[in-house]
Amino acid sequence: MRQVRRVVVAGGGTAGWLAAAALVRQLSPLIEVVLIESDAIGTVGVGESTIPTIRTFHDFIGVDEDAFVRATGATFKLGISFEHWLREGARYFHAFGSVGRSMFVADFQHFWLEARRQGFGGAYGDYSAELRAAAEGRFSTDPAAGLAYAYHLDATAYAAFLRGHAEAAGARRIEGRIVAVDRDGETGDLRALRLASGAVIDGDFFIDCTGFRALLIEDALTTGYDDWSHWLPTDTALAVQTDSVGPPMPYTRAIAHCAGWRWRIPLQHRVGNGIVFSSRDMTEEEARATLLDGIEGTPLFDPRPIRFTTGMRKRAWHRNCLALGLASGFIEPLESTSIHLVMIAVTRFVQSFPFAGDDGALADRFNARTRAEWEHVRDFVILHYHLNDRAEPFWRRMAAMEVPDTLAARIALFREQAAAFQDQDQIFRIDSWVQVMLGQGLEPRDYHHLARMLPAQDLQRALGGLDAGIRHRLQTVPSHADFLRRFA
Ligand SMILES: Cc1cc2nc3c(=O)[nH]c(=O)nc-3n(C[C@H](O)[C@H](O)[C@H](O)COP(=O)(O)OP(=O)(O)OC[C@H]3O[C@@H](n4cnc5c(N)ncnc54)[C@H](O)[C@@H]3O)c2cc1C
Structure with missing residues (x-):
């Protein structure tokens, strides 16, 4: 077994520099980290919307939030606005953080459903501070507001920022194009x-x-790929940046169209826009027209096409090689999960680093957990497509398809008794599943009867208390635009 002293990272996009930064920060001087990248090839240039775990990872590698926000033109993100997904004109929000307050026996949605049956209380999302702040375009990191948040960031600037961070901690960069891979x-x-x-x-x-x-x-290693495009058939994206025409909203917009969806990601200095579509249902020209019709502001270049196949590598860690980022697979970006999947994989790799080589046990455990995480994200993304009342052929196919058993079981559970759960290695919390299931029109047949035992006035008072608590938390929160001025 060969001792592992020198780690070579091939590629310097977001994945490469995240890996290099974490490895040197955590394991140097036990190991040496070298990164090879080619300026001539460049990076994918997208990947600008994140989820709150990025903050934990930044702590792990010692990133200062103010420096990061300044360097990457970042804005703050409280969730995603899903527009026209259930049907034209419908809208819901998937907010970070928790909605309402759960009890040991029954989660919040059960009490909310009972209040709805009795005809009082607000919409489910009214009990999310993040949603209400987002709807009003307000944001603060003040602990008194207690908002769960992530960022929108400039992908190119982020890779450069991470590079500076990794090099300062001891990673060595080599410029050059890899033309061959030697094997023992x-x-x-x-x-x-x-x-x-x-x-x-x-x-x-x-x-x-x-x-x-x-x-x-x-x-080099022909590891193989599990293709999930029968469940997630969008296979092309066009991305374009525009200048900003209004104050940046603290959320990502995901706007459904006849064969996929469009994104809108506001940064401090510009807006990232893109369209994701199924090339079976829409030509590139149609997609370009749909994208350009829907943007506000002047495009800064011609939309660039990016083709992909949703799926994952059969083994992320194979022999003495670990694939991260797009090399390890790709789940289309609807829930902004790719950068998170890199971060969680890098963290686990640091935890299971094969100092004395690996005879398979470390890799097997790593791969099993990676698969569980990816399949969980895959199911969550399929959910948005599968439950819909849209009329177009693409959407009818998505509604009619057989979904993975794991997702079918979740849908049945919610339909039967409004139940949702979060297991180990699952990033999406109960609140996330409930928001999307309700948002996509899934009506539970029943809910926990504990909620019925509460006298109506007590339930009313509890909901009123939650509402007042959120109002109190948000009362001094400034507009997102005002909050961002401190980074100017
Ligand atoms: C349309 C789209 C939208 C996305 N949106 C999101 C999002 O909102 N949120 C999110 O979390 N993720 C998103 N992603 C995913 C995200 O972009 C990636 O996970 C992230 O950017 C990491 O990419 P990467 O570093 O793996 O690859 P790349 O950025 O492609 O980097 C590859 C690197 O390898 C180098 N390289 C390649 N070949 C060679 C060679 N022969 N020699 C030397 N160097 C070489 C390149 O120079 C480059 O440095 C999106 C992806 C797509 C396609």
């Missing part, structure tokens, strides 16, 4: 990367962050 004749493990310059960079462990090219994990 006996073991089949990776041994070195050959660059166009003729340089040979050898290592003990390799991290494939070469994006959709997957040079190490697939070209």
Whole structure:
């Protein structure tokens, strides 16, 4: 078994620099980290909406929030506004944080459903501070407001910011194009990367962050790919940036169209826009027209097409190679989960680092947990598509398809008794499932009868108390635009 001293990261996009930053920060001087990237090839240039776990990861690698927000033109994100998903004109919000207050025996939705049956109380989302702040365009990191939040960030600036961070902590960068991957004749493990310059960079462990090219994990190691496009058939995106025409809202917009959806991600200095679509149902020209019709502000360049197949690598960690980011697979970006999946994988890799080499046990455990996380995210994204009343052929197919058993069981559980759950290695909380299931029109047949035992005036008082509590928390929260001025 070969000792692992030198880790070679191939690729310097968000995934590569996140990996390098975490490894040097946590494991240096036990290991040496070298990163190879090619300025001539560049990065995918999208990936600008995140979820709150990014803050935990930033703590893990020692990122200062103010410096990060300044360097990446970041804005703050309280959730996602889903528009026209259930049907044209319908709208709901998937907010971060918790909705209402749960009790040990029954979660909040049961009490809310009982109040609705009796004809009082507000909408489910009225009991989310994040949703209410988002709707009013307000934001603050003040602990008194207690808002759960993530960021919108400039992807190119973020990779550059992480690079500075990783290099300062000791990562070494090598500029160059990888043209060949050398393997050990006996073991089949990776041994070195050959660059166009003729340089040979050898290592003990390799991290494939070469994006959709997957040079190490697939070209060299032919690890294989689980294709999930029968469940998530969108396969193309067009992305374009525009200048800002109004104050940035503290949420991402996901706007459904006849064959997919469009995104709108506000940054401090510009807006990221894109369209995701199924090429079976929409031509690139139609998608371009739909995207450009829907944007506000002047496009800063021509929309760039990006093609993908939703799915995951059969093994993220195979032999002495770990794939991260787009090299490890891709679940279309509806719930902004890719960067999170990189962060959680890097964290776990640091926790299970194979100092004395790996004879399979570490990798097997790592891969099992990775698969559980990915399948959970996959199910959550499918849910948005599957439950819909839209009329177009794409949406009818999505409504009629057979979903994974794991998702079918969740839908049945909610339909039967308004129940939802969150297991280990599952990022989406009960509140997330409930918001999307209700938002996509799933009506439970029943709910926990504990909620019926509460006298109506007590239930009314409890909901009133939650409402007043949120109002109190938000009373001094400034507008998002005002809050951002402190970073100018
Ligand atoms: C349309 C779309 C929208 C997305 N939106 C989101 C979102 O909102 N939120 C989110 O979390 N994620 C999102 N993602 C995913 C996100 O963009 C990626 O997870 C993230 O950017 C990481 O990408 P990467 O570093 O794996 O790949 P890349 O950015 O493609 O980087 C690959 C790196 O490998 C290098 N490289 C490649 N080949 C070679 C070679 N031969 N030699 C040397 N270097 C090489 C390149 O130079 C580059 O540095 C989105 C993705 C797509 C496609």
